[in-house]
Every structure is written in C-alpha cells, then in structure tokens.
Amino acid sequence: MEQERKIAVLIDADNVSQKYIKYILDEIAKHGLPTYKRIYGDWTSPQLARWKDVLLDYSITPIQQYSYTAGKNSTDSALIIDAMDILYSHNINGFCIVSSDSDFTRLVVRLRESGMYVVGMGEKKTPKPFIAACEQFKYLEALAQIDEPKVIPQNTVKVPEELKKLTRSIRNIITDISDEDGWASMSKVGNILNKREPDFDPRNYGYPKLTSLVKAIHVFEVDARKTSNPHVNNYFIKNKETGKRR
Structure with missing residues (x-):
C-alpha cells in the first residue's frame, strides 16, 4: 500500500486571513497528511488578533517573529529558515506554503529541486512567479467558494x-x-x-x-x-x- 504523503503546512499570517483556515486544511488533506502546521507572524500585533481565536481549534503552532525594523518582513525569513530545517529533517515529503507574497518563490524552487512536492495557496493577487514555481497552486477565494458559479448557457456557441x-x-x-x-x-x-x-x-x-x-x-x-x-x-x-x- 502506498504511503500517504506527509506535508508541512507553513502559513504567512501577514498575508492570509484567518477566514480561510478551514478551507486550507480541508484542501491539503486531499494531497496528504499535514504533519507540521505552523503559522508565522508578530503575535504582539493587533492585526493578528483574529488568528489567535482559531489556532487552538485547528492545532496550529504559532511562531513568534518580531518586526525588528519598520518596512522589513521578518516573518518571511522565519518561515524560510523553518522550511529549510524541516527539509533537512527528512521527516516529510511535501510542503504547503500559504501566502500571497512573491518572496517565497525562491524557497519553492529550492524545495522542488530537493524533490519535494509543493502546493501553494494564496489570494488571486498572488504574483505569477510564485504560482509558476509551485507544483499546484490553489486560490483561496475559489476554495472558499466566495464567488457564485459562472453559469454558461446551454445553447451557447461562443466560448466566454x-x-x-x-x-x-x-x-x-x-x-x-x-x-x-x-x-x-x-x-x-x-x-x-x-x-x-x-x-x-x-x-x-x-x-x-x-x-x-x-x-x-x-x-x-x-x-x-x-x-x-x-x-x-x-x-x-x-x-x-x-x-x-x-
């Protein structure tokens, strides 16, 4: 019997809303078993207060990363360092990087060079280089089914x-x-x-x-x-x- 893929789910709290968390975990369950579930951000920031309410419900480990310098994203660096540590632990064979930030493009390329299966998730504003680097990329809006289905008339001849x-x-x-x-x-x-x-x-x-x-x-x-x-x-x-x- 084929062994189920073990996946590290790493979430950039600065670029993802807590309203998507259920859809993120439901989707990743189709790709494998979420072995690591970590979320990165400055948890002293009031902007992340809503995330705190859902972390326990979904057993996600928050990783504290202070913003040392205004305008610099320390969260990205912490996520990237953790991802490489997890890679070299040889405990997993896949990653899910959840962010709408192109700063993770090089990380995804590096993980795939090491033979990792990489799924990306982010909003529709996610830059194309990050999307193209992933093996698969899922739009959070589509997972949450925010938009109404586009109904194509049965008698149509012209493709929308x-x-x-x-x-x-x-x-x-x-x-x-x-x-x-x-x-x-x-x-x-x-x-x-x-x-x-x-x-x-x-x-x-x-x-x-x-x-x-x-x-x-x-x-x-x-x-x-x-x-x-x-x-x-x-x-x-x-x-x-x-x-x-x-």
Whole structure:
C-alpha cells in the first residue's frame, strides 16, 4: 500500500486571513497528511488578533517573529529558515506554503529541486512567479467558494472570453494524447493541465470538477464509461468538430 504523503503546512499570517483556515486544511488533506502546521507572524500585533481565536481549534503552532525594523518582513525569513530545517529533517515529503507574497518563490524552487512536492495557496493577487514555481497552486477565494458559479448557457456557441485560453489548452492536450478515435482520458487531461498551469482549478470557474466544467463549455464531447464498480465511471473527452463546410 502506498504511503500517504506527509506535508508541512507553513502559513504567512501577514498575508492570509484567518477566514480561510478551514478551507486550507480541508484542501491539503486531499494531497496528504499535514504533519507540521505552523503559522508565522508578530503575535504582539493587533492585526493578528483574529488568528489567535482559531489556532487552538485547528492545532496550529504559532511562531513568534518580531518586526525588528519598520518596512522589513521578518516573518518571511522565519518561515524560510523553518522550511529549510524541516527539509533537512527528512521527516516529510511535501510542503504547503500559504501566502500571497512573491518572496517565497525562491524557497519553492529550492524545495522542488530537493524533490519535494509543493502546493501553494494564496489570494488571486498572488504574483505569477510564485504560482509558476509551485507544483499546484490553489486560490483561496475559489476554495472558499466566495464567488457564485459562472453559469454558461446551454445553447451557447461562443466560448466566454475567460475560458478561451483554457479551451485552447485542453484542445491541445487532447490532440497530444488521444487515441486513433480522438478520445483522451479526462483524468490524464487534468493531470497534464495541472502540470502546465499550476493554478488551474475548476473551482476558479465555479465548477467542482473538471468534468462539469468541460461539459459546460460545449466544445467537447464527453463519454462516461462504466467500470467494474457500478458507482464509478471513467470519463473520456474528445474535441468536437468545428462544423465548417466548404
């Protein structure tokens, strides 16, 4: 039996609201077991008062880091030093860095160079370099489902602007991996999409799964194939013909 991935969850309290904590831990449970749960900040600061109310509820260890100099973020340095100490302890095989700050980009690159699985989490304002450095990146707003789902009309032919880039990516992946009949495994498409675009998540578009998002775009064919388990289907996806005629 494959051993469950052990993950160190390190949270930058200066850049993340306490309202997301449940969603952060629920999400990381899908990737592995949160072995370390630490949060960094100056706990003498009134701005972090709300965090103090939830730390005990979720068994998160607060790490005190005083702001020695105005304008300098000592919290970042403390988190980075701890991350390297944890890395060299050889007790874990994955990290979750929770912050919207690009200062952790080099840390993530270093962790991945050491063979670590790294998930990033932050708000939509997170700079692209940090997102690109992670194996996967999750937007906190999407995890918390703050935005209402974007409903795409069933009779639509034109793909909404925000989905055009995603649609092109999915089309290209299907072309690359499909069988002779043009069908590709939905799960394989999703895996490749995550590798090419670390911040991809169907919840960013208001859908719980890739399958439901793909069906809503209406430019793909989806086939549900039965398995030996009557409650489980394997889904396959195919590019629809453009319908152009001479």
